[in-house]
Amino acid sequence: MPDDLPDWLPGWCLDHLGSEPAGVLFRLRQLSAVFALRLTDGAPVVIKARPDDGRAASCVAAQARLAGNGFPCARPLTPVVRVGSLGVHAEEFRPGGEMLRGDSPEVAVRYADVFARLMAGLADLRVAPPLPNPRWARWDHSDPGLWPAIGFLDDRDQSVVPAHVTDTAERARRRLLAADLPCVLGHADFEAQNLSWHGTRVWTVHDWDSLAWQPEASLVGAASGTFAGARPATLAPVGSSAAFLASYQDIRGRRFTAAELEVAWAAGLWPAAHNARWEALHGQAPVSGDALREQAPERLLRAGVHN
Structure with a gap:
């Protein structure tokens, strides 16, 4: 198990996804902390954590609606779960693609x-x-x-x-x-x-x-x-x-x-x-x-x- 993850994250993955992290694919920190992980069962997932200001549940519900109807976005795998002051959820890992540049x-x-x-x-x-x-x-x-x-x-x-x-x-x-x-x-x-x-x-x-x-x-x-x-x-x-x-x-x-x-x-x-x-x-x-x-x-x- 990676030893450089937040203390709460391995247990959270086990409780909500049924498997613990085995490796880190990437991580980002902007307004939210984003962890792309490989779980011990082999599944790639993305965990997002942000200060829980009450917005996250509605945002994830909207994302789930769109993904369920075939819109191109990552499908949430869990609802938003409170962890201390954070709102945390998991979604599918959807890598690939390139930025479309230009302003014409x-x-x-x-x-x-x-x-x-x-x-x-x-x-x-x-x-x-x-x-x-x-x-x-x-x-x-x-x-x-x-x-x-x-x-x-x-x-x-x-x-x-x-x-x-x-x-x-x-x-x-x-x-x-x-x-x-x-x-x-x-x-x-x-x-x-x-x-x-x-x-x-x-x-x-x-x-x-x-x-x-x-x-x-x-x-x-x-x-x-x-x-x-x-x-x-x-x-x-x-x-x-x-x-x-x-x-x-x-x-x-x-x-x-x-x-x-x-x-x-x-x-x-x-x-x-x-x-x-x-x-x-x-x-x-x-x-x-x-x-x-x-x-x-x-x-x-x-x-x-x-x-």
Whole structure:
């Protein structure tokens, strides 16, 4: 048995999967701790553990629904189980595939097809809303000030954040908060780095901890801006976001209203503003910041924000 795993993990695997770890295939630590393991019975599994803030059960239920209906994502093998302050679950190991790179309109349409299938698959699922929404999508927060309260960001020198980032975020958020649209369940971290492909066929969509409860137009709009994101994150060109939005509506068979389109364009700005703020606070190259500076006037115009 590997001796460099958390103390609770071998027993958890035995209790919930019937076998203990025999080897580690890989491990990752971002917002969640991810362990890909080979069990003593030979089965490969992935264990995910994250602080249990009440969101995980709904996210895993949504993932299970989609996987059970044939959507390309890993199938959960257990429900979420509380381990101390952590929410833990197991899912199938689904390796392989490559990132689909590019931000052209043609690539945007391929991503829009996947997002439309994802949203259709979740449309009638009833789960507790996974709130609060992920921090980079949390324009709907009720904290004082522009940005959601995130201690490790708020503790940094805010004066380094460019004025154009703050101004764009304020104007986009004002439009989003003015909308009166019903909330639905959707993926709020729809970036290239979270999908793998076999040629033209999507193989796996990852990061189901990043579901959000927001209006459909805002979820689609955000995805239309983030779909090309890898490391570093950036903002897709305006024309590619337009292609994404048009293709999504075609596939779902419903045209957005004028107000929904404005919300979609406003929502595409918020993750980019969050990323631009992150870059500034961490002294990183302004990849998102430069894209935001270049595109904000046109995107705000399409969002119906004129001042």
